[in-house]
Amino acid sequence: MCFFSALTFMLIFALSLCAEAGKCPRLCNCDSTKLTVTCIGKNLTVVPPTIDEITLKLDLRSNNLQVLPRGAFVLTPYLTHLNLQRCNIIKVKEGAFRTLGRVVSLNLAHNKIDVLYQESFDGLSSLKELHLDHNRVEEIQPGAFTQLGFLNMLALTHNQLVYIPNMAFQGLHNIKWLRLSHNSLNNLAPEAFTGLFTLSHLSLDHNELQFFPTHTMSRWETQKGVTRLDMSHNPMAYLGEESVSMAKLTHLYLDHMSLQDLSEQALSHAPRLSHLDLSHNQLRYLEPLSGPKELASLNLTGNPIYCNCYMRPLRQWTSIGRVKLLGTCAGPPHLSDEPLQGVAPLDLRCRNRGEVLKDRFEEDDETVRGSPPTAKPRQKAKCPVNCNCDVEAQHATCEGQGHTKVPRGFPPKTQLLDLRSNHFHYLPTNSFPGTSQVVSLHLESCKIHEIEGGTFQGMKNLVYLYLSDNDLTFLDRGAFAGAPELTYLHLEGNRLTQFPGSALALLPSLFVLHLEQNAISKLEPAGLLSSATPKLRELYLTNNTINAIAKGSLDSVFLGTLHLDANQLMEVPTLSGTPNLEELRLCRNSIRWVGPNAFQSIGLSLKKLYMDQMGMEKYIHHCLSSDSVVLDLNFRWMENVSLEVTATCGHPPELRGQKVMDVQVFTSCPEIISPQDQRVVIKALQFTTLCGIDIHYLLFDHNKHTKAKDKGERNEKSNLIPRQFPSKL
Numbered sequence: 120m121c122f123f124s125a126l127t128f129m130l131i132f133a134l135s136l137c138a139e140a141g142k143c144p145r146l147c148n149c150d151s152t153k154l155t156v157t158c159i160g161k162n163l164t165v166v167p168p169t170i171d172e173i174t175l176k177l178d179l180r181s182n183n184l185q186v187l188p189r190g191a192f193v194l195t196p197y198l199t200h201l202n203l204q205r206c207n208i209i210k211v212k213e214g215a216f217r218t219l220g221r222v223v224s225l226n227l228a229h230n231k232i233d234v235l236y237q238e239s240f241d242g243l244s245s246l247k248e249l250h251l252d253h254n255r256v257e258e259i260q261p262g263a264f265t266q267l268g269f270l271n272m273l274a275l276t277h278n279q280l281v282y283i284p285n286m287a288f289q290g291l292h293n294i295k296w297l298r299l300s301h302n303s304l305n306n307l308a309p310e311a312f313t314g315l316f317t318l319s320h321l322s323l324d325h326n327e328l329q330f331f332p333t334h335t336m337s338r339w340e341t342q343k344g345v346t347r348l349d350m351s352h353n354p355m356a357y358l359g360e361e362s363v364s365m366a367k368l369t370h371l372y373l374d375h376m377s378l379q380d381l382s383e384q385a386l387s388h389a390p391r392l393s394h395l396d397l398s399h400n401q402l403r404y405l406e407p408l409s410g411p412k413e414l415a416s417l418n419l420t421g422n423p424i425y426c427n428c429y430m431r432p433l434r435q436w437t438s439i440g441r442v443k444l445l446g447t448c449a450g451p452p453h454l455s456d457e458p459l460q461g462v463a464p465l466d467l468r469c470r471n472r473g474e475v476l477k478d479r480f481e482e483d484d485e486t487v488r489g490s491p492p493t494a495k496p497r498q499k500a501k502c503p504v505n506c507n508c509d510v511e512a513q514h515a516t517c518e519g520q521g522h523t524k525v526p527r528g529f530p531p532k533t534q535l536l537d538l539r540s541n542h543f544h545y546l547p548t549n550s551f552p553g554t555s556q557v558v559s560l561h562l563e564s565c566k567i568h569e570i571e572g573g574t575f576q577g578m579k580n581l582v583y584l585y586l587s588d589n590d591l592t593f594l595d596r597g598a599f600a601g602a603p604e605l606t607y608l609h610l611e612g613n614r615l616t617q618f619p620g621s622a623l624a625l626l627p628s629l630f631v632l633h634l635e636q637n638a639i640s641k642l643e644p645a646g647l648l649s650s651a652t653p654k655l656r657e658l659y660l661t662n663n664t665i666n667a668i669a670k671g672s673l674d675s676v677f678l679g680t681l682h683l684d685a686n687q688l689m690e691v692p693t694l695s696g697t698p699n700l701e702e703l704r705l706c707r708n709s710i711r712w713v714g715p716n717a718f719q720s721i722g723l724s725l726k727k728l729y730m731d732q733m734g735m736e737k738y739i740h741h742c743l744s745s746d747s748v749v750l751d752l753n754f755r756w757m758e759n760v761s762l763e764v765t766a767t768c769g770h771p772p773e774l775r776g777q778k779v780m781d782v783q784v785f786t787s788c789p790e791i792i793s794p795q796d797q798r799v800v801i802k803a804l805q806f807t808t809l810c811g812i813d814i815h816y817l818l819f820d821h822n823k824h825t826k827a828k829d830k831g832e833r834n835e836k837s838n839l840i841p842r843q844f845p846s847k848l
């Protein structure tokens with residue numbers, strides 16, 4: 120007789136062996152006519168070995184499988200549907216599905232998979248749908264999908280992808296829909312989608328793309344097939360000429376970005392476009408779009424459209440072409456909130472030249488003055504010596520030309536100005552006259568050691584400023600005066616000795632600040648961040664020399680990402696005023712112990728915590744190699760942190776796979792371990808992955824109470840630190 124007492128791996132395993140072959144596994148529901156087996160939420164740690172061989176549909180949702188070993192499903196070769204949602208799966212070993220040549224739908228959503236290995240999906244030769252949403256995928260190894268020649272839909276939404284390498288999806292010869300929404304993509308390799316000849320629907324919304332990936336999307340495969348492209352919720356500020364070159368595209372979603380400008384030629388190579396969603400951007404007006412011949416709807420909802428004579432050509436164009444125009448006027452006052460579609464073209468007026476100037480579409484006076492708004496003057500191709508100006512693309516570059524002074528006289532519509540690798544040394548006040556349209560300014564590697572107050576004066580559209588790899592040791596408090604829209608500021612690779620608080624106070628929109636590789640040693644006083652840059656979301660301070668962080672200095676309501684890795688911290692900083700902090704990096708510091716309340720105050724918001732390569736680990740590696748010293752590492756601080764820490768015991772065998780976070784591990788480990796076995800080895804995965812090394816083994820003394828008694832020398836606190844450091848550290 121089999122009887123069931125506790126849900127341990129051993130017992131489940133034993134129980135399943137008790138069941139007769141061909142019968143329904145204990146804990147599961149089986150339907151012998153439909154050939155389905157359902158074992159939902161049973162804490163199973165292995166696939167039950169007694170599932171009837173002829174089963175077609177297997178539903179194992181909400182169990183605790185952790186690792187899918189090679190050949191995990193060899194006993195059920197006829198499966199067509201396999202559901203492994205919410206199974207706490209960390210790793211899919213190569214060949215896990217190799218016997219499942221009939222499966223058409225595989226659901227692996229809501230697990231903790233971080234790498235898609237080369238042969239993870241081998242054998243799934245009939246698969247049509249693969250769901251990998253809500254995992255932690257940050258790497259797709261080359262060839263991961265090569266055997267999925269029948270796949271129609273691949274869903275990788277809500278993962279941690281930052282970059283898509285060339286040929287990532289090679290082998291998907293029948294793919295129709297690729298869903299990459301809700302990742303952190305900021306870069307797509309030019310050949311990222313190469314080979315996807317059948318792709319028709321691509322979702323890239325909710326990522327971090329700052330520019331339209333023109334090169335990637337213009338490959339002939341994507342041109343050939345893609346009809347729907349969703350790019351919404353990416354931080355793009357403008358769309359230049361010929362950005363979108365996609366011959367078959369009919370639906371394009373560009374809503375909820377930060378578009379301030381869209382060239383009339385942006386879609387000139389998208390002739391089939393019928394639906395364009397530009398809602399919720401920062402567009403003040405729009406010109407008739409050249410390119411789309413069959414446009415049926417244009418959505419401008421939620422833009423600050425100013426309904427004067429500049430909007431008249433668009434309004435006329437949409438009414439001639441019967442384009443459904445959505446959105447309302449934001450001004451002037453007598454038209455505000457009027458639906459665009461309802462305003463007659465003749466009511467879109469500029470009363471006199473004075474108003475034209477006053478309305479100023481953020482343009483340089485010289486292009487506006489005296490020119491009728493409907494017939495803009497042809498842009499003069501002016502460009503400074505030793506520079507290249509692409510008027511159509513609104514780019515100008517003077518990269519690496521040995522300039523010692525900032526050149527002047529760029530085309531007034533220039534939006535991207537690239538001056539990197541010159542020898543400016545010093546930037547005087549008003550260095551960039553006539554560049555009010557510039558959105559992105561590159562000044563990397565220009566040997567700049569001083570920026571005078573008002574240098575960027577007049578750059579009222581500047582959003583991205585790159586000052587990386589210069590020689591700045593301090594910043595004048597007026598350095599950024601006149602560039603109030605600055606949102607992304609790069610100051611990494613300088614020699615700043617202090618956090619440049621007073622200079623930042625002039626940047627109310629600052630969102631992301633890069634200060635990696637400087638010489639900042641202290642963060643003080645309290646209120647440093649909140650007074651200088653209260654809206655900041657991301658702060659990068661990697662590789663400075665920070666050894667002290669004053670209490671309250673990093674308090675900030677909006678701060679979500681904080682990188683403090685590769686500094687000289689000796690303890691976890693007190694972060695009590697950062698209620699929205701989600702990601703904290705502390706790797707490569709000298710923090711040797713973590714107190715039980717270290718993360719209490721941020722525990723509720725924190726989602727990612729990186730702590731590898733600290734002093735503790737050096738010590739641990741040493742332990743492993745010498746195999747002599749035993750280390751106490753107390754993991755109790757994890758208890759009150761809501762983040763999911765993927766740390767599992769790797770040793771001894773009875774505990775393999777158990778979660779470290781599970782307090783039970785601590786209380787139950789000592790009882791199960793044989794007296795000869797002095798240690799529990801913990802495999803800590805998640806909080807070590809991005810800082811370089813993949814897997815670390817942490818040791819902790821399972822038998823600390825006995826030991827403590829034996830030694831008779833330890834107090835509460837000494838439980839938290841290595842008892843004894845090897846002399847060579």
Ligand SMILES: *[C@@H]1O[C@H](CO)[C@@H](O)[C@H](O)[C@H]1NC(C)=O
Binds near residue numbers: 126160161162
């Ligand atoms: C699964 O195990 C956890 C603790 O290990 C327990 O709280 C929970 O009730 C179990 N669930 C089921 C369905 O047995």
Ligand SMILES: *[C@@H]1O[C@H](CO)[C@@H](O)[C@H](O)[C@H]1NC(C)=O
Binds near residue numbers: 399416418420
């Ligand atoms: C236009 O955009 C708004 C806001 O994003 C949305 O609610 C609406 O459904 C869109 N309309 C059409 C026809 O696409």
Ligand SMILES: *[C@@H]1O[C@H](CO)[C@@H](O)[C@H](O)[C@H]1NC(C)=O
Binds near residue numbers: 636662685707
């Ligand atoms: C820190 O930056 C220096 C260059 O400034 C580099 O040589 C070094 O490798 C970096 N260290 C770490 C830990 O990233």
Ligand SMILES: *[C@@H]1O[C@H](CO)[C@@H](O)[C@H](O)[C@H]1NC(C)=O
Binds near residue numbers: 715716755756758759
């Ligand atoms: C976790 O929080 C509870 C309640 O605030 C507290 O009693 C407990 O001591 C905390 N545990 C640790 C390890 O800090």
